[in-house]
Amino acid sequence: MPPLRKNDRRRPEQQHPTGMTEIKMNTVSAPPSSYRESTLSPSRESMLSPYRESSRSPYRESHRESQESFLEPPSVHPIYGNYRESPQMDHQNFNRRPLADPYNRTLSDLIPESISDSTLDVTHGHGSYPSFAPGAHSSYSGSQTRSSSPYPGASPFRSQETLRPLYPDSPSTYFKRDWVKEGLIAQLHSRDDKEFLSGKKRWLYRWIAPLLCLASLSMYWFYFGLRITFIVDAQKHYGSSFPLAWVFVAIEISIAVPIFMQTIWSLFILKKRNRPKLRLIGNEVPTVDVFITCCGEDDDLVLDTVRAACDLDYPQDRCRIILLDDGKSDTLKNVLDEWRETCPNVFYMRRPKFPGVPHHFKAGNLNYGLDTVHNLPGGAGEYMAALDADMIPEQSWLRALLPHLLLDEKMGLACPPQLFYNVPKDDPLCQSLDFFVHVSEPVKDALGVAWCTGSGYICRTSALAQIGNFPLGSLAEDVATSTLLLGAGWKTAFVHEALQFGTVPEDYGGHLKQRTRWAIGTVDTAFKLKFCLWGKEIRHMNFAQRSSSFIYAFLSLFNILLTLSIFALPIVLIANRPLVAYSNDTQLRWLIRACFANVVLNRICEFVLFIPAGYTTGQRGARYQLWMAPYISLSIIRSFVLPTWLGGQKQAFKPTGSLKSALNERDPKQRAPMWRRLSTILFNYMASFHVAYVYFVLVAVTLSTYRTLVVQHTLRGKLVGLVTHAFWPPLAWIMVCSAFWIPFTYAVDPPTCPDRDALLDRDPKTGVAHPKPEAKKTTSAPQTLWNESEYTFTTIFTTLIFVLAFFY
Incomplete structure (x- = not known):
């Protein structure tokens, strides 16, 4: 096994020329004295005792009482103030492992010649962090010259090696105060989303999208108001009821409800989101336990994540990489034991599982890790971070997230988006989370209700201790954790940077299991927390936070009503x-005009609203909501409504990474033949319902059209009959059928995706791999053009009906 780091050699210092200017970074103002005199003054040993007691048992149902001592904040702001020294540290045997420089550069290589000096004086608060190294103690106060650095041959600002490429054209301003802020936190940009949204696109999205959303929402309700009013008038005029007209209005409203929710939520784009792009610099950084959870995934997949975590731009003695293996792989254990020779901060852990004792899946695995780290040298870290087995972190991952926690003592969790590198062309199953992470989550962050995204997040261990660590008994421990943190008065942050890239399920069945598990977990969490409307668990949540949690849980349950409405359409x-x-032709003309205005305004709104994620991504998400609704509805009903003897089932869980592809449909050499793909997807995964539905709708449209043409004898009568029956704009049945046909087209013509290793750039010496730039983007396919042609056709049809209404 090759070494994990690119260069483990200590390089001799390169002396700066004399007579140059001294550089300083000023101190950030100290926290209030009342905060400095807070509660971390007792020894760490006394604070860790509740954890040490609870760690004796492999399972822990509740931590709330045993961890009350962790509810208080540290005595001084973590990045700028002193921690009391741990009694366990041996200050006489200070021996910190120097950090290797993979780029083979020292500080003199990073400082422009115009500002080089033999002394680099970095002024900040009297920061001092405990170290994981046995007997190690670090103090880095006041100024420090290179000749006295305890890191011979290594820069005390190794993190700047990853910042330098961001400013290749401006080397003379590398240390200017416009981006190097006071203290040890550098601000690269005033916005963390500059990578995804900038220039004219940002201006359009920031100011025009909310106005268009408001106009579109108003037109929706104006249109439906006319529909309801005119049905009532028609019943009075003709003296009879129109039940099917009411049903059709209900169907239209049901299909539009997700759009309503999305549009209402998008109005908050106007609320400014103050989340700059930050970096933690220097080697005086907090201690972090990085947990990588796995359960039966391929060993190569897991090892790629561990390698990338070992290659993080973070001091080894401040960061532990801990693999929590619920799959009990001896191969992983042996490999990690070998790696400890070159990377001593890597640990392998597997928890015991006893028959009949609930192990609580991923939440239980993480809690076991949180308990066990207290028995490691140095105790538990001040922060914990978590990665899924397939999520490869970028080198700057920790340094990008930690500043948001360090600058606000009430920030309990910070998380980046989940991005993927093996999404096939056109993403036919809508497996990427682009719309959620680029549109929905930033809005939630502006409202102070950012969700834990499940991987790549960092938490304060004290914040987790207050809520009893990760909540047990939920399939969505990430959503439950962030909700409980908000309910306990902590803050959560969404950092809109590309800091991790993982894999999506490689087969149809894996995708269904993943998404239905998410839906069941969200609903289950909502039930247990009373939809975040009341209860002691959410007592500190504000109105926006409670509303957000309620809306997302309601949308999961709404899939049941949506499925029933869609099924009622062909009937x-x-x-x-x-x-x-x-009741008269004037009302019909007003309905057509309102329908036309509604369709056109909604299309324009979509073009602007989908800018951060991409227009095609937004449209793909709209189709996904339709064809996935039956699957999610069935899962929710079987989990929460039906008894076992009627087909109900307990909430089952299977990690995404361990879902093996039986069809290999994305491998051109090994994919199963078409007949097997069709039989498996149509019958094993019940996509036959989708196919039957499409044919049912087409038969219904054909019958309705035939009857109208036979009954009506005039041209005007035929046109009006067709419009008021099967061809009412914007032809909703076309869009529904197109969405429901996706499982069948996927079975017949699945996308081809290269082997995972072909999507990675791997260092031949270290084995460290990161996704290739082209793999980080979802590319388009001819199917995208076909889907857009459907939207274009329905829009043109609506426009034609609008024009004809002036002549007939």
Whole structure:
């Protein structure tokens, strides 16, 4: 096994020329004295005792009482103040392992010649952090010359090696105060989302999207108001009821509800989100335990994540890489034991599992890790970070997230988006989370209700201790954790930077299991927390936070109503009764005009609203909501409604990374033949319902059209009959059928995706791999053009009906 680091040699210092200017970074103002005199003054040993007691048992149902001593904040701001020294540290045997420089550069290489000096004086608060190294103690106060540095041959600002490429054209301003802020935190940009949204696109999205959302929402309700008013007038005028007209209105509203929610939520784009792009610099940094959870994933997949974590731009004695293996792989254990020779901060752990004793899946695995680290040298870290087995972190991952926690003592959790590098062309199953992480989550962050994204996040161990660590009994421990943190008065942050890249399930069945598990977990958490409307667990949540949690849980349950509404559409068409009721031609013309305005305004709104994620991504998400609704509905009903003897089932869990592809449909050499793909997806995964639905709708449209043409004898009568029956704009049945046909087209013509290793750039010496730039983006395929043609056709059709309404 090759070494994990690119260069473990200590390089001799390169002396600066004399007579140059002295450089300083000023101190950030100290926290209030009342905060400095807070509660970390007792020894760490006394504070860790509740954890040490609880760690004796492999399972822990509740931590709330045993961890009350962790509810208080540290005595001084972590990055700028002193911690009391741990009684366990031996200050006489200070021996910190020097940090290797993979770029083979020292500080003199990083400082522009115009500002080089033989002394680099970095002024900040009297910062002092405990170290994981046995007997190690570090103090880095006042100024420090290179000749006295305890890091011979290594820069005390190794993190700047990753910052330097961000400013290749401006070397003379590398240390200017416009971006190097006071203290040890550098501000690279005033916005963390500059990579995804800048220039004219940002201006359009920031100011025009909310206005268009408001106009679109207003037009929706104006249109539906006219529909309801004219049905009532028609019933009075003709003296009879129009039940199918009411049903059709209900169907239209049901299909539009997700759009309503999304549009209402998008109005908060106007709320400014103050989240700059920051970096923690220097080697005086907090201690972090990085947990990598795995359970049966391929060993190569897990090892790639561990290698990348070992290659993080972070001092070895301040960071532990801990693999929590629920799959009990002896191969992983042996490999990591060998790696400890070159990377001593790597640990392998597997918890015991006893028959009949609940192990609580990922939450239980993480809690076991949090308990066990207290028995390691140096005790538990001040922060814990978590990575899924397939999530490869960028080198700057920890240094990008930690500043947001360090600058606010009430910030309990910071998380980046989940991004993926093996998404196939056109992403036919909508497996990427682009719309959620680029549109929804930033809005939630502005409202102070950012969710834990499940991987790549960093938490304060004290904040986790207050809520009893990760909540047990939930399939969505990430959502439950962030919700409980907010309920306990902590803050959460969404850092909109590309800091991790993982893999999506490689087969249809794996995708269904992943998404239904998310939905079940969200609903289960909502039930247990009373939809975040009341209860002691959420007592500190504000109105926006409670509303957000309620809306997302409601949207998961709404899939049941959406499925019923969609199924009712062909029944209404077969009944051959008018879908639109009105009492005179003037009302019909007003309905057509309102429908046209609604469709056109909504299309324009979509173009602007989908800018951060991409227009095609937004449209793909809209189709995904339709064809996934039956799967999510069935899962929720079986989990929460039906008894076992009627097909109900307990909440089952299977980690995404361990879902093996039986069809290998994305491998052009090994994919199963078409007949097997069709039979498996249509019958084993119940996509036959989707196919039957499409044919049912097409038969209903055909029958309705035939009857209208036979009954009506004039041209005007035929046109009005067609419009008020099966062809009411914007032809909703076309969009629904197109969405429901996706499972069938996927089975017939699945996308081809290269082997995972072909998507990675791997260092031949160290084995460290990161996704290739082209693999980080979802590319388009001909299917995208076909889907857009459907939207274009329905828009043109609506426009044509609008024009004809002036002549007939």
